[in-house]
Amino acid sequence: MSVVLEVRDLQKTFGAVVAAKDINVTVNEHEIIGIIGANGAGKTTFVNMVTGYLKPTSGQIEFTGRNLIGLPPREITKLGISRSFQVPQVFMSESVFDNLLMAYAIAEETGMGLLSPLYNDERAERVDSHLRRYQIAEYRNATASTLPQGTRKLLDIAMAAVRKPTILMLDEPTSGISAEEKFGLMDIIMDALRLDDTTVLFIEHDMEIVERYVSRVLAFYQGEVICDAPTAEAMVDPGVREFVIGEEYHRTRTENGGSEHA
Template identity: 80%
Template sequence: MSVILEVSDLQKTFGAVVAAKDINVSVSEHETIGIIGANGAGKTTFVNMVTGYLKPTSGRIQFLGQDIIHLPPRDITCLGISRSFQVPQVFMSETVFENLLMAYAIVEDTGLAMLSPIMSEERASRVDAHLKRYQIEDYRDAVASTLPQGVRKLLDIAMAAVRSPRILMLDEPTSGISVEEKFPLMDIIMEALKQEDTTVLFIEHDMEIVERYVARVLAFYQGEIVCDAPTEEALVDEKVREFVIGEEYHRTRIERAGTETGNA
């Protein structure tokens, strides 16, 4: 597995507040990584810096060997890093179909092709296939503002995935989703992304999700990565237990592991 994203010595300060400190991470192809940490630990700041929304105070971010720190979000997106948002960023007064049609059109039409009609049968069928992949075809003609939160989140992620990015960063894909819906939602997302061999990094608060879907964990605390390890190791790491998860989860996990005879 080759390294595609290399972050070194990343720092970000807002006035006196240190939002990111000495961040060093390298991400290889096909990895699935969970980013955990309390609110304000610097998770979203990290994602924002990698995707170009925030400029770091210092440090380097290299993607496929290219320095991307000075690039605006659109250029980083074009290079192959896409992202979703904690609050879904969709075209609220358009239908699900129109949202994805727009996404496909922006991705596919460049230069003078922008002056070709947005709608074509081929594109419509690609959109419909994408809707199926994310299992939101039932909502095809519903206006985005009327969607249930879970569907809107799926739409947001589906739009980010239109470009078939090398890396997809998901900002809390399950926040605001009910407990019963979480796993089905994640199944859909991970299944769809696996088909494309996308490298996934996602921010998550729910340790059960982390445990089930990721192989590697980055734990943030006060702007620093306090642990970067395979999931099994990370979840029992002392610092992670103290700063990120809190003892309670850990205890229930051990109990559960005891009764269920070590379900990984």
């Protein structure tokens, strides 16, 4: 296993507010990592910094040995880190097919190629197979704004995965999804990403999801990583239990005790 992402001493302050502090994380190839923490703990800020949306106040971010600090999101995307969003960022008034067609076209064309037709049959074929992989083929011609929440999230993630990124960061893939649908949704996502051996970091509030799909946990609290450990270990970490999970968790955990590894 080789290191793909290395984050050292990352800091981010907004005026007097410290949004990220002393973050040190090393991510290996093919890992599936869960990022947990209460609202405002700095999870999304972390993702925003790694993907270039926010510039860190100080610190290092290296992706396969390359410094990412100062690069805009598009450059980082081209290098191989993609992301999805808590609120799906799709082309709302377009069909699912056209959303992905555009995603493929941007991924595949550069320079003068941008002036070749957007649509061609081979690209359409790739889009359709991608739709099947994410099990949204039945919505192919539906307008994105009319999609059910879960489907729109799948579309958002499918668009992020078009480039076959080395690392995919998912910002709360199951937020806004009913409890019954969550596992089905995560199964689709994880199965699809496994085909490309994608390294996944995802932000999640539901500890059952974390326990089922994740091998390692990063727990955030007030901008700091208070725990970085294999899932089973993290779940019993006193800091995590106090600041992230809270007492109510104990009950649900014992009910689903058998589903701990991903």
